[in-house]
Amino acid sequence: MILAQLALLYICIRYRPRLSPENLGASTRPFSFWQWQTYTQYLEFLAAFILCQSILFLILGRSEIFIAILGFVALGLESTLPIPQLISARCMASECRP
Template sequence: MTLSILDLAMIVLPAAAYLDQYKKIIKSGDTGTFNPATCGVLLVCNIIRVFFWLARRFDTVLLYQSFVMIVAQFLLLELCVRVQHRRRRPSLQIKSMKDYTSAFWAWPHFSHYLAFCAALAGGLWLLHLIFGSSAAYADLVGAVALGIEATVPMPQAWNNYKRKSTFGLSWIVIMSWFGGDLFKIGYYIASGAPAQFTMCGFVQFSVDVIICYQIARYSVYTRVGSTTSPVSAIKMGTAL
């Protein structure tokens, strides 16, 4: 299979956009308002997307895109866990399944996230062996994968709303979401991808618009000081 420049852009650019967020966290030593739940949503939906491809062989470019995104999100998540680990209470430990579930996606060690993703992939592989030849199963897996992917910007939008701040959030990441989702919608339609992909793209783009509005609104708060001062905005952005 020969990949065009457009194909390579589709594979690499969605994940490459997170490089700026990675650099921001390294530079500041803080995750700011970036929500690690975003990594979780992307990991889960892309792992499921791989099994969607196994059940229904759509464009291979979208499969490669999932692999690249999985690697990128593991790298970003590991950094977030490492940075947040330095600020956690020493008593926060996972000693039982109850601890594991009650601290879901706020675990103290990166190995816990790896174990969860491995268990998810193992369960999906078992289901694929049993139901993989069923068209209804393929449609269900696609709906779940792309339904979850549609929620990718939602944790960030909710986090911004709660904090009334977007301090520490990479503009490049948000603009890549905005432009990238428009690009993906066009690509999905042109390449004849399953309908789940196109619907996912439209939902994501709608939330992108909300986040752009939040950035404009909360930056006005900070500049004007009508409800939030620069100092308090920073405190909200760094208090995790």
């Protein structure tokens, strides 16, 4: 599944519209986070993230508190995934404008 997501990310970056806000430098995200120009920049971030997580797990892996916090953060993050779709559906139903 992770390989499929990386393949989709590659396709999205390769065929990104030339006039997208990311390409024009008009990103509203702090430090243009997660809107890098090349696929290798995404892979570098993912490699660094995996390395940091691995080091933390090797150091704190036997701590029940660390495992509980890790599970709580993962579950909390996953539960927020449908929020943009819910907002979009609500706006379409009520014709709200941002």
